[in-house]
Amino acid sequence: MNRTSDLKKLASKNSIYIVLIFLIVVVTIASPKFLTIGNIINIFTTESIKGLLALGVAFCILSKGIDLSLGSIVALSAVVSASLIQDPTYSAQMFKGLDMPIGIGLPVAIIAGILAGTIFGVVNGALIAYTKIPPFIATLGSMVVARGLAMLYTNAYPIPMLKKPFKTVGQGNILGIPNLLIILIIFAIFAWFLLNHTKFGKNVYAIGGNDVAARVAGIKVKKNIILVYTWSSFCAAVAGVLLAARTGSGIATLGLNYELDAIAAATIGGVSHNGGVGRIGGVIAGILILGVVNNGLLLLGVSPYIQQIVKGLIIVGAVVFDMRKNAKTA
Amino acid sequence: MNRTSDLKKLASKNSIYIVLIFLIVVVTIASPKFLTIGNIINIFTTESIKGLLALGVAFCILSKGIDLSLGSIVALSAVVSASLIQDPTYSAQMFKGLDMPIGIGLPVAIIAGILAGTIFGVVNGALIAYTKIPPFIATLGSMVVARGLAMLYTNAYPIPMLKKPFKTVGQGNILGIPNLLIILIIFAIFAWFLLNHTKFGKNVYAIGGNDVAARVAGIKVKKNIILVYTWSSFCAAVAGVLLAARTGSGIATLGLNYELDAIAAATIGGVSHNGGVGRIGGVIAGILILGVVNNGLLLLGVSPYIQQIVKGLIIVGAVVFDMRKNAKTA
């Protein structure tokens, strides 16, 4: 009896993975193209940008917050880094004549892009920690402001013609594995390490679970809140630089509504909006579920309108299944 | 001493109105055109659609939920009602030759539009109540599905050439007061009545404040959750029909991202995402703050990019001020 109940427990604890596997099986049966290496890599690269955002926002949700500014931070970081690494021969170059040797220019562009985005996280975190305004509002404000800055900076024109070595960062691969995927994996491992093996991670869980009790237990709630939002914006800023590199241009409209997909991925993966509950494995599963659904519908050639409808139903269905499993054992 | 402290308490309890008045004063000084009856009525009519959504979503947030599907419901209701009340002489009419006498056609179109939207609320509520999936996911699913249905129904084509009496519903006025504003006021009063003078309202507060306590007290939590989401989608459906009537056509892209503004208005107005705290007066103030900021920036002719930035800063600033006041007295 014990063994079967252990098995049941295991299954119920990991039901989101079951959903994922189920979806993969269904799609594979429906379309033989699905389970090809090319396609799998395509899924991963497509979802890697949003995946980074999901890894970031998961921390916010764990701490009982939310970050709506991520999509805009993607745009801001993308345009800032793109503006610094345009091909100097391009006539409409944003900073006329700017041509740093690539050994200096590349790091400068990347770091400037990441900094421009990450600052927003620090501000978000400080606002939330010190003024106690709802995370929803603080990050909604940043969302609007960051997008506006990106527009203002570029005058809403795209920044094209980026130098090749920069583009390679987002388009290249190592042993056939796309750089984007490698970076996603590194971030996932790092996020997992942070949450499970550091004090910071334990603090995030505790703050989300009961912030008053966490403070009384001696946790520096404010400092940790700032760190949480800094982390999430850092993820988004890296995603923004990568997106500019991948698409070969920086545009102020990049990443529109990405935060919603990222939050959805984290939520599907079992990160609770009541705070304190969720795992990185679940977030990754959530990202993949969205990726498989998107890709599957695409492969099956479903009409775009019906695609949306089916996608909505599958997302809800996946979470319902996950909850049902939990409910049964509770 | 007692009197001054009473005054202080009053001020702190109503600080969001102070923010509103402050903004009005600033804008009035900056632009003398602001405080004209025409402009004020304009603000109200412009914000009335989102205002209806805010009145709806406020209930969801009070019950510790959220409703992301409202913008899509606006679109669905708009296209459904528009499709039933097109001018029969229009060659590309959606239902060829459909021409009900206006006495039948008008109510049918309106009711069909409202029903099409409200059904989503019932489904949302039932999903949240019975399967316990997070409101974020349930309504995200509905958001995608409802938008997809609206697209599918219209094939993404606008439905133009609506009959005049239908347009009058959204464009007409009574004694100079636009119908839209009248409807908003009726809904606000009704929402206020619901929250403060009915069992349903008390139940919503209790469920949001402490759902275990509510359950233990014998409140039918599930039934009330379903009612909450039905109400919010009803508001959105009415808004959708009105929007179709106001713009004289139904398009599947209507209401995109409106839910975000509605949630922002409610949050600015002091409705707490931790559930159980908030008042209708605050929601109205929140709507007006957004309206005054939008209108003010427009009157001052601020460039659209800078508009966004300023708007973001003002939203955050307003809420920070509100919180600071609260913090001082607590």
Next chain:
Amino acid sequence: MSEYILEMIDVVKVFPGVKALKGVNFRVRSGTVHALMGENGAGKSTLMKCLMGINQMTSGKIILKGDQVTIKDALSAQKHGISMIHQELNVVTARSISENIWLGREPLKNKIMIDHKRMRQDTKKLLDQLHMDINPDELMGNLTVAKMQMVEIAKAVSFNADIVIMDEPTSALTTTEAEHLFKIIDNLKKKGVTIIYISHKMDEIFRICDEITVLRDGELVGSDMACNLDIDKLISLMVGRELTEMFPKIDCKIGDTVLKVENLSAGDAFHNVSFELHRGEILGFAGLVGAGRTEIVETIFGIRPKTEGHIYINGKEVYIDNPHEALKNGLCLLTEDRKKMGIIPVLSVRDNTVLSSLDKYSNGIKLNHKKIHVDTEEYINKLNVKTADFDTQIKSLSGGNQQKVLVARALLTDPDILMVDEPTRGIDVGAKTEIHSLITKLASEGKAVIMISSEMPEILGMSDKILTMHEGKMTGIINREDANQEVIMKYATEGFSTDEEGKDE
């Protein structure tokens, strides 16, 4: 009709991983006060929650007034004439007291609108009847735990139920309020109401109960009239063994001053409190509800700001404005409000235990999980916490066991100065003794302890000195030798001022 108003037959309740009730039979005679006893985690609350429809029993029968009934939710329990005061407070803090009391059954006028006026009047009447001096419009969240508890009692009474269940109603109350509750119970009994009473306080049980049922590990141990039992017999029924001593006080050497508090004030909560705490000393804080004892320790611990005064640790003045600082200075606080300031409900037993000591287990970056496992398990086992495993969410533990985990958290920080606020609230006799001996042991190791308790025997049995408070003022410090129940009550209720003798005598 049989002599029993309520029979629960063969009740089984299975939670994932835990069989909380293993076929319990429970019979209650009409018009009696029936005590339900047992160690923490024995299944008392679970049994009552099954009766209230909060938990659904896995199998079993409920026979009410001779008829078998099914109770599917709280509403149907109310309809069957049962009401309950829950062990954990179930209040909506953001709403007013009258709204909380009439939650879900607000009086209506013209069928739709809530009759606010009547609601307020009814509340006033109810509170007056029960001699509670609380404003019906006050927000629930502004009350102290004790007052919230009194409101919960008033609410349970307001149902006019045939059966009132009280799950540890006095755990947050002081003696005076408890007395008040006993009067209420007496009145109810006179009206023919049946009461099921759960408590870990032995003296109460024998004062008010007619019959006692004991559970152990989800099984019925026995049931008998109170007059056939005494404390020792009852304890051995509950624990399954004899307990030697309740207050294993060791007289240990009192050392240097570690904590000195001078003229400490914090807003309206308390004024001008001064005392010294020495190594090896246990200083008890006695007073009535609202005396400001909790505020004093919270202020020392940096949870609330002080408005005046000085705090010295080991002779050096310290300025502590957050708990993190306090912990670094060797202070530790076990809070009174377990739900709000204690547990992180969704985290595991282990994570809750280690929460305050993470610094100790982090080598700069990485946490040493192995060491955490060993140390937490040691404390959890020592305190005999009843849990399926260490990864169980703490919210699924019984109330008393949650408290034990918090005690373990405090002990794990290895503090120099331990401040415990109602440390044995809701803890069974066996574990109480365990906690008492742990505190005593700490003192004997040269640590200093401040213990707030509303249980007179605990204060008297454990303290070296007793500081008494009345309405935010310190009314005296009594030595162990001079202390007895009457003296303390006098100081605590009348507020002897130092320069003026009580004139009411």
Next chain:
Amino acid sequence: GCGGKTTTTGNEGNSGQEGGKIKIGLTMSSRDQFLSTLETAVKDAAKDYSDVEIVAFDAENDIQKQLSHISSFVSQDCGAIIVNLVNTDTSEEILKAAGDVPVVFVNRLPNEKILEDSSNASYVGSDEYEAGQLQAKFLTDYFKDKSDKTINYVLFMGTLGLQHTNARSKAVKATLEENGFTLVKQFEDTAEFDRAKAMAKMQQFIGTGKPFDVVIGNNDEMALGAVEALKSANKLDVPVVGIDATANAIAAIEAEEMACSVFQDASGQGAGAFDFAYKMAKGEEVDKYGWIPFQVVSLDNIEDFK
């Protein structure tokens, strides 16, 4: 003059042919009336051939999605890909992802250098800049008797950051100035191609009482929104110009509520794109550019567009 450069599609053999059917991938930037018409035209054109199958996706204005569409077309062995770019500066990445598969860009013009450097890419569509120019041309005519040559204008821009927003806005202003007018900006804001938003903003702008001689919209929906607002303010004498020539707009022009619109031939672009793609998939040569011109629609020639 680019016709000289021939496209060597080079993929003879049977890639792109599965069970005898050629697959042609179509990825649309988003959905609106115009793009839906274009998409329908592609599909309708394909119906005339028994050996083609169209696979259509919607990128929802997300470049990332569009890139993944291309990859999945390649893995599905499409014979050719029709791309309605989300952003015109990503053409290089699109071509890279497409590899050997020929690409037809439709409606949105990619970076011309990249297009011309590529051996198996072509473009079918109109020049967005021209749309604005045509609006300006109409207005030049309209205001030719205006003595002071000063135009107070109201401009409703589409979604900020999109290429056609930029091109149309820039073209109409620049051309008017070239034609000797002094432009005075009274109001210039985005209404995101949305009728309701344009209507709301126009109403508030009218409330300011500032004078204006013309309302220019980046598309018809916004122009119609402005018309609704002008109607309720009884100011229909001000000319309103739009782009797209939607059914609604044509009716409004006929009712003399709107002054002109610019017809962009969605069906023509769709059919043309399909034609190019089909030929390229079969290894035939096509021109580099297939221009489908814009046309002004006003009361004078309204009958041609009904």
